Amino acid sequence: MTTPILIIGAGKMGTALIRGWVKAGIGPITVVEPNPSETLKAVPGLNLVAGLDAVPGDAFRACVVALKPHILRAEAGKLKAIAEKGALMLSIAAGTPLSLLKNHWGEKAGVVRAMPNTPGSIGQGVTAIYAGAEIGSEDRAFAETLLSSIGLTLWVETETLLDAAMAISGCGPAYVFALVEAMAKAGVAAGLTEEAAAKLARATVTGGGALLNADPRPPADLIRDVATPGGTTQAALNVLQAEDGLGPLFVAAIKAAIARAEELAKS
Numbered sequence: 001m002t003t004p005i006l007i008i009g010a011g012k013m014g015t016a017l018i019r020g021w022v023k024a025g026i027g028p029i030t031v032v033e034p035n036p037s038e039t040l041k042a043v044p045g046l047n048l049v050a051g052l053d054a055v056p057g058d059a060f061r062a063c064v065v066a067l068k069p070h071i072l073r074a075e076a077g078k079l080k081a082i083a084e085k086g087a088l089m090l091s092i093a094a095g096t097p098l099s100l101l102k103n104h105w106g107e108k109a110g111v112v113r114a115m116p117n118t119p120g121s122i123g124q125g126v127t128a129i130y131a132g133a134e135i136g137s138e139d140r141a142f143a144e145t146l147l148s149s150i151g152l153t154l155w156v157e158t159e160t161l162l163d164a165a166m167a168i169s170g171c172g173p174a175y176v177f178a179l180v181e182a183m184a185k186a187g188v189a190a191g192l193t194e195e196a197a198a199k200l201a202r203a204t205v206t207g208g209g210a211l212l213n214a215d216p217r218p219p220a221d222l223i224r225d226v227a228t229p230g231g232t233t234q235a236a237l238n239v240l241q242a243e244d245g246l247g248p249l250f251v252a253a254i255k256a257a258i259a260r261a262e263e264l265a266k267s
């Protein structure tokens with residue numbers, strides 16, 4: 001079955017989605033990208049165009065918008081005709097509420113918001129999805145088909161919760177990579193060479209992630225497997241899990257990401 005999809009913006013997230021669709025046999029895919037990467041150009045079978053003026057006038061089943069928030073604000077008006085032809089509009093932009101998108105595309109436009117993450121580029125992403133009550137089950141199922149091509153999906157009940165999900169899973173890969181950097185720096189402070197510390201930290205986080213993926217037990221059980229009572233890990237955990245440790249630090253970090261999304265929404 002052919003399902004014409006239009007995607008606007010094929011940077012990091014757009015390209016991840018496109019590759020997921022090609023793998024899942026979803027298409028044909030028209031891509032609007034003024035600055036295509038070599039990775040994108042290597043994807044077979046795409047109708048790649050440089051600007052919206054070159055998009056064919058046909059109706060699309062869905063139009064996925066993967067532009068940076070400020071560019072989306074500048075370009076959104078040009079997508080109105082596509083929405084009016086019945087495309088399900090799916091935006092992955094952070095801090096860009098449905099109300100703003102509907103101002104551009106009209107109240108009748110079918111608009112869904114989603115928040116993917118970069119592990120989607122290797123098919124191991126997780127995407128939070130939100131749609132208003134006006135979006136029917138067929139469109140919901142189709143949005144899910146598009147997004148599940150790059151990993152797990154999770155529907156959230158309110159648009160506010162989409163910001164919360166964004167702060168956890170959308171931004172989250174960066175927290176994990178920051179953890180690798182922090183562990184490596186601590187290793188250097190403890191006397192390891194930069195190279196050795198980077199190797200140990202990176203392999204520990206990738207191995208830990210793989211173990212988490214392979215073992216369905218809760219993280220607390222996996223922690224217990226490492227931490228001998230009264231041993232060295234417990235000594236470190238006493239610092240990380242102290243009242244001023246990772247818990248409150250994460251609460252503050254998540255709040256900051258959500259506050260930024262709220263600021264963007266007002267811009």
Ligand SMILES: NC(=O)C1=CN([C@@H]2O[C@H](COP(=O)(O)OP(=O)(O)OC[C@H]3O[C@@H](n4cnc5c(N)ncnc54)[C@H](O)[C@@H]3O)[C@@H](O)[C@H]2O)C=CC1
Pocket residue numbers: 008009010011012013014032033034035051052066067068069071075092093094115116117118170171
């Ligand atoms: N990178 C991430 O981890 C995540 C990003 N997002 C959201 O996804 C959106 C895209 O982010 P990235 O892929 O990281 O950005 P990106 O900068 O990698 O991709 C945006 C692409 O849009 C293209 N572009 C610029 N002007 C255009 C135009 N007029 N028409 C068509 N394409 C145009 C750019 O050349 C670029 O390739 C953002 O709104 C962001 O909030 C959401 C979840 C995770």
Ligand SMILES: O=C(O)[C@@H]1CCC=N1
Pocket residue numbers: 094166170171
């Ligand atoms: O940093 C950002 O604004 C985007 C949204 C989630 C991940 N990257």
